[in-house]
Amino acid sequence: MSHRSDLRSPVAPAAPAVRYEVATRAGRITAGAAVVACLALVALPLWGDAADARFVIEVICYIVLAQMWNLLAGYGGLVSIGQQGFVGLGAYAILVFAQHWGLNPFWSIPISGIVVALCAVPIAKLVMRLRGGYFAVGTWVVAEVMRISFSNLSVLGGGSGQSLTVMTQIERATRENVTYWIACALLIATIGGMYALLRSRFGLALMAVRDSEAAAESQGIDVTAMKFRVFVLAALGCGLVGALYYLSVLRVAPNASFDLNWVVVAIFIVVIGGIGTMEGPIVGAAVFFLLRWLLADYGSVYWIAMGVVAIAVMVLFPKGLWGMVRGRTGIDLFPLQMRLAVEAEPIAPRPAGDSLASSIRRESMPSAPFTASRSSGADS
Amino acid sequence: MIEWLDTVIQGVLLGGLYALFAIGLSVTYGVMRLVNIAHGDFIILAAYLALPLVGGLAWNPFAVIPAVAIVMFALGYTLQRTLLNRTLGPDILPPLLVTFGFSIVIQNGLREAFSSDSRSLPLGALETASLSLGDTIAVGWFPLIAFLVAVALVFALSFVLSRTNTGIALRATADDPATAALTGIRSAHVYGLAMAMSFTLVAVGGVFSGIRTTFTPESGPLSLLYSFEAVVIGGLGSLWGTFAGAVILGVAQAIGAKFDAGFGILTGHLVFLAVLLIRPNGLFAKTR
Secondary structure, three states: OOHHHOOOOOOOOOOOOEEEOOOOOOHHHHHHHHHHHHHHHHHHHHHHHHHHHHHHHHHHHHHHHHHHHHHHHHHHOOOOOOOHHHHHHHHHHHHHHHHOOOOHHHHHHHHHHHHHHHHHHHHHHHOOOOOOHHHHHHHHHHHHHHHHHHOOHHHHOOHHHOOHHHHOOOOOOHHHHHHHHHHHHHHHHHHHHHHHHHHHHHHHHHHHHHHHHHHHHHHOOHHHHHHHHHHHHHHHHHHHHHHHHHHHOOEEOHHHHOOOHHHHHHHHHHHHHOOOOOHHHHHHHHHHHHHHHHHHHHOOHHHHHHHHHHHHHHOOOOHHHHHHHHHHHHOOOOOOOOEEEEEEOOOOOOOOHHHHHHHHHHHHOOOOOOOOHHHHHHHO | HHHHHHHHHHHHHHHHHHHHHHHHHHHHHHHHOOOOOOHHHHHHHHHHHHHHHHHHHOOEEEHHHHHHHHHHHHHHHHHHHHHHHHHHOOOOOOHHHHHHHHHHHHHHHHHHOOOOOOOOOOOOOHHHHEEEEEEEEEHHHHHHHHHHHHHHHHHHHHHHHOHHHHHHHHHHHOOHHHHHHHOOHHHHHHHHHHHHHHHHHHHHHHHHHHOOEEEEEHHHHHHHHHHHHHHHHHHHOHHHHHHHHHHHHHHHHHHHHHHHHOEEEEEEEEHHHHHHHHOOOOOOOOOO
């Protein structure tokens, strides 16, 4: 160390420009592709028919659910088998607000989401007393309690449920297009919001919790509070999905709204795609809908195939398909890592005696960006 | 009053059946921190295994139990050694998700093989025979037998765990697998045995449950929830605590069902949530 400082000229060369960058080439390509995809998606009513729109709404609902489950299990370490509870609550919230109270059905979607998030607060306090696998089954019990309770509420149609007849007052094209655009907005908000969240201070803490709870705690992160927030946030997303989906299918019934399959599909999508990554749920959703399309005529065999694929992926590639791709290629479509970028060139006009120092300096600071903490670049 | 006593007795006997389910779950959790999400589906699988012998060959369901138990023992050991052992580690996610995959595969496999019609294992005259206690209370022979078998199996299991070499190896591995390995205990084999024991209890519970009520391929998850609730009500780490938890659950369900047939399951869930709220470590927890 001292040897190196001896070589420095009395007039220290200007410190190389130091900046931090998150963007990668893959990230820029993703951003460009995302803009194009969003435009194509939003314009679908211009080129597709109502059946296409309904299919896209379903895909969006599953991607959002999968992202929420990914947030819970992949980042928060909370494996829930009870997210269908929040989907069902969202469905019943929209039924109450739009049908029974006569609020604007479209505005009822965000209101329902918020109400579901509020309901999640006491539920979180209760189920978070359980750990690991017991937490998983505990959330499931809560969802079952909700299903049975709503089945017994005759005001809301009891076991057979009720239809959202208010929607017939809105002209069909308007109804379908607005619902569709709300779905698009939800997708964009979820992916954009997740990305912004993970880029934030909160996201950094969350990823620390994901990687090691003990280490995160030792750095002053309140792990319990983080998990609580993640649980409520995921409930918000699931509630929005429930409200949106049932506004598009127009009938709310307890057994369908609180169906375990909501969370089953979300889990499959995340596990197959790659848990704990932003890309995983999107890749997983593509695989899921592809498998569904291929095996649509086979009924139970299709579900057996999904189960076998999920078991195989979990045992052979625990990080999922995307984890495998990233492991081999290092591609990050949603770059989160903060990398130190140092510009070594140009060092051109220098006093003659300084050439050795500058060449050493050049070697010690590679021009290629590398991962580093903030402090390591600041001492020169 | 006497009516309520009758309800409570029925509930206690039902709890015996749940204890068989629940103890299987708590053994695997105790030994390797594995929560088997497919536990309930394996219970139903055992009932379906008995179905061709009882329905087709007209065997007595009780006589089928040993055969089903042996098959389930082998299945449990094999699944643990081939698949589940690979998923064990500090991360709880892989075993949960793999067993979750089992659950989906079993449910849909059974639906494919046996359709979604509800089935049952007929027991003949014994099904309705009862033992009169006094003038108004009658205890069914079958629920009584199920309860006594459950008690006997819990005694047998606690004997195995406390007195035999296998049991000592199980408990040592549960406490510290690394140190247990230093003394020559093969944890992979021990984990296999733990799962096999759990599956044996599941086999007995499954056949009894199939005699008691009708079942469909979709009945599994509910059995998982009962098992799990019994374990949490009783508190982790205690066999008789789990047994007591199962009995409390059975009584709660029986009392709930007395008000309205649809409220039995809900009452059980609510008692579970109440225990979670008041005594999160369970009523009879040994640890902490």
